[in-house]
């Protein structure tokens with residue numbers, strides 16, 4: 637089992653394997669509090685690196701400070717080739733609610749918190765996680781994108797972060813950011829074989845050579861979202877190819893465009909191994925065509 641050696645994409649100038657790892661499933665239920673099984677969570681991270689994963693996505697607010705602490709405990713001192721990607725733009729309250737933290741000074745505080753909890757002098761990439769329509773954003777949190785971009789660029793110029801990514805941005809917002817001169821290290825938006833509203837952003841990333849990192853690649857752990865592995869066409873594709881339904885969903889994403897980098901989230905070593913295996917398989921054209929029609 638290998639994590640798709642020979643298949644890399646440059647992320648802030650460093651080659652990362654196309655199947656990475658998302659650390660959001662490591663904290664407790666609702667991405668809140670300690671993991672159900674701490675030893676298992678640490679084992680997942682260590683196994684990921686063994687499998688060649690060198691792109692790990694996290695956030696200070698996963699837990700909060702649970703995913704980052706686990707990453708530090710499991711992997712520090714970090715392998716030279718590991719690219720750690722975090723996010724700023726939110727906090728958690730004592731009940732686990734997601735609180736916007738979009739103001740420039742809050743973005744800086746978020747980066748500083750990541751530096752401390754990951755025990756690094758620079759976070760390789762930090763995504764500015766914009767709040768979307770699903771979140772109630774109070775007036776004081778409705779900050780101009782230009783001010784946020786300036787704050788993130790300043791953090792990069794000071795060397796506290798290696799690159800600025802964007803998360804939860806539309807294609808129009810990405811285009812405006814690029815037109816404004818922002819050097820965008822990657823884009824992280826929700827997208828999978830069943831949920832393709834973000835196709836325009838993926839296409840823009842593909843045109844501009846910007847790594848596109850779909851979150852919820854399998855449909856997430858959240859109950860309200862359709863699960864990729866439950867769709868009859870995905871199940872049929874798995875039966876036809878001998879792959880698992882998970883691997884069909886992930887391999888479809890990899891085939892979508894060469895700019896795509898995956899960060900499937902899991903709390904299980906067995907699931908991690910299955911996910912990494914998706915980097916080593918190729919879907920036949922006919923199967924790809926039928927999956928394409930789901931969008």
Ligand SMILES: NC(=O)c1ccc[n+]([C@@H]2O[C@H](COP(=O)([O-])OP(=O)(O)OC[C@H]3O[C@@H](n4cnc5c(N)ncnc54)[C@H](OP(=O)(O)O)[C@@H]3O)[C@@H](O)[C@H]2O)c1
Nearest residue numbers: 658659660693851852853854855856857900901902903907
């Ligand atoms: N930028 C953002 O706003 C944002 C938002 C959400 C997520 N993210 C990032 O994106 C990553 C991926 O998204 P996600 O974790 O929410 O959703 P996901 O990867 O689509 O799905 C995670 C769910 O799939 C299950 N799963 C994973 N591999 C499996 C396998 N091989 N077999 C069966 N079930 C499997 C996990 O359960 P088990 O734990 O049991 O495997 C979990 O319930 C996150 O970890 C996070 O790093 C970013």
